[in-house]
Amino acid sequence: MSAPLDLEFNGDRPQAAAPARSGPDPEDLLAGLNPQQREAVTHSGSPLLVVAGAGSGKTRVLTSRIAYLLAGGVHPGQIMAITFTNKAAAEMKERVVDLVGRRANMMWVSTFHSMCVRVLRREAKTLGLSSNFSIYDADDSKRLIGMIAREQELDSKRYPPKQLGIHISNLKNELLTPEEAAERAGNDMERKVAQVYAAYRRRLVDSNAMDFDDLIMRTVELLQNHPAVAEYYRRRFRHVLVDEYQDTNHAQYVLVRELVGTETAESGVAPAELCVVGDADQSIYAFRGATIRNIEEFERDYPQARSIPLEQNYRSTQTILSAANAVIRQNPNRRDKRLWSESGEGERIVGYVADNEHDEAAFVANEIDSLVDRGEATFNDIAVFYRTNNQSRVFEEVFIRLGLPYRVVGGVRFYERREVRDALAYLRVLDNPDDTVSLRRILNVPKRGIGDRAEAVVAVHAEQERISFGAALREAAKGEVPALATRARNAISGFVELLDELHAVAAANDVAETLDTVLERTGYRGELEASDDPQDATRLENLTELITVAREFTEATAAAPEPADEGSPSDAAPDAASADAGDPGVEDRDADLPADDSLSAFLERVSLVADADSLPESGDGVVTLMTLHSAKGLEFPVVFSGGWEDGVFPHNRALGDTTELAEERRLAYVCITRARQRLYLSRAMMRSAWGQPMTNPASRFLTELPEELMDWRRVEPADRAAPQVRSTWGSRGGGADRTGADSAQARVAERGMRSTSAKGWKDTIALKLEAGDKVTHDKYGLGTVVSTEGEGARATATIDFGASGTVKLMLIGSVPMAKL
DNA sequence: CTTTCACTACTTTTT
């Protein structure tokens, strides 16, 4: 198989029948579908929930369903399909085009966010907004919140901008206004959050900007407060499809509901047909506000709803599926679902217990090497997953040493790099002079003698005069701000002149040309070129890359000029199911671009495309390294996953919280179900964390795997598995059966978890230590506790073992150590 | 205003 990275390609593989290319015959579209898939494709008349287990061919169902609708006479302009990633959207569109031809381009297939931007730009007038608003990502948003927090003189230790940002984001995801947040605030933090939120929202409007959460929330407000607009969209979109429904948050849930409309809608527009696809077991973004409730209670939300489970898996061996089922079964309150496969038992799952993370990586690397040597896999077929990005380093080290080709997905992404953001900030200021965050970002980058002091003076002036920061800056340049030192004033004058000059350049040139001039005239490029820091060379490359991106964008836009959109509901008659039904041969290319302004369009594109390039194209001949989160939606013939240790995976922060633990377990489920033929799970007994060595017990998820599915290549050495336990958390038996011992320990841990509040930890599991205590450890000998950190499941102690060094140890589970 | 040095604080992150 040459395409391990194709998104959810599953359903196609065993059923090789090529889809009909022309004149889609509904029957052809159903060929090769199993009965459940077929039903999901053809169902009509009520809302539909497709519960799509991993690898069950959900993308195929979605695309076939769209094609089936089109074959049945639905106009493409009446279809809206929503995904979470641009990649998924692009793929869905491409596959529908394959099935029904180019008229599929008239559908709206986009992410939640692009879809909202498209609506908001079109309806900007209605909202009293300018349609070239900037889109703030998490970083911009954090900066703005930071500015506000500083102005409000909040202690940045007690109220870190990041924390405030998370809270505000959560409020927006719940569609709560600052006023509502203030009413509900029950503690100090919440009151401060509400206060900052209010200012933040004002400042976003002043900056003519929206953050990601606003895009959704504002669209919801638009639809709720402007019935004519809502009716327009409801008339237009008669079919709404939502992918990855388990990842929707409350705001997105309401958005979908508003788009679809209800029976009781006064306008008399019948609700659109809704089809959502998701798998509660693959919800791994609850920490971003996603709520499984939306999928779990779909039938309650839509009483007429039909629910169709897809349980046949076309991806993995039965062994892999049994393992996945066994793990996910441990989650409470879940609707049982059993994946099954016709592709046979396959290989057992290989388990490996390494002494430390280096040994673990070496095992993985050697195994990859021999698999490829034996011709059982190509590098392309292989992926290595880990819980957190920093785990990639040790794998990279070994891979480099052994000369294995690899590619790391994720980490610091292209559009998050400082130099890229700086460059884009210049463009944003040129596009939207009110964009305060971008303006203040580049104010003194590269250094031009406008320091914090001067910036603060200008900010205060802006506040006093109730003008934008940009306007205040111009007044400062003209000497109208007396508090400003002459030096600073001159520096600001120079900067304003520079901006004016660049503005003229932007007006007369394309984006790539403008960008190039910006880098030249600001001295940004010169500074990097003059530097001897090797990092700066990389930065230059990234900027060159950004110019290339801009050039390609311009060319693509020029090649496919924007046809005028069909206008906004404000000026078009709302009798519009047929509004764009004319000329079915014309492509609806306005997809994500405002027609007029290529700079705005470019900025929108880069704001909403996370990084489409981060996933390597297949055929590179490289092993792919990524986090478990990035792995969702992908599949590989061979999967390695390391760090299966309590404290690493499940992550430390999740150990004490059943909700978070359930999410970690879903992550384990996602991990296992990525593998098609072979799966390797490993753990290390000792691992350096934050520069300090740390011992970790086996992941409880490992112990949930049925023994008969496992092929343990190496287990915990006997001398360490049979400790003389003399402490309060109970004995561990003889340790003859090592994995058995592990599961005993996991069970103890689990039990302790549930009794946290009732009984506390004291004598059940954790070793209770405090600084100054003397301990004896089976391996390190005598030691003195230097400090302790965390509570309950998170409890660790830093212990000085003298000659054996200082070690940080977890106190939960089977610590081969006792207090003296 | 800029540089430097020490201090801290660390998940995951589709848009």
Add this chain to the structure above:
DNA sequence: GTAGTGAAAG
């Protein structure tokens, strides 16, 4: 181990 911040010195 490192990146990002904050205070003090240049």
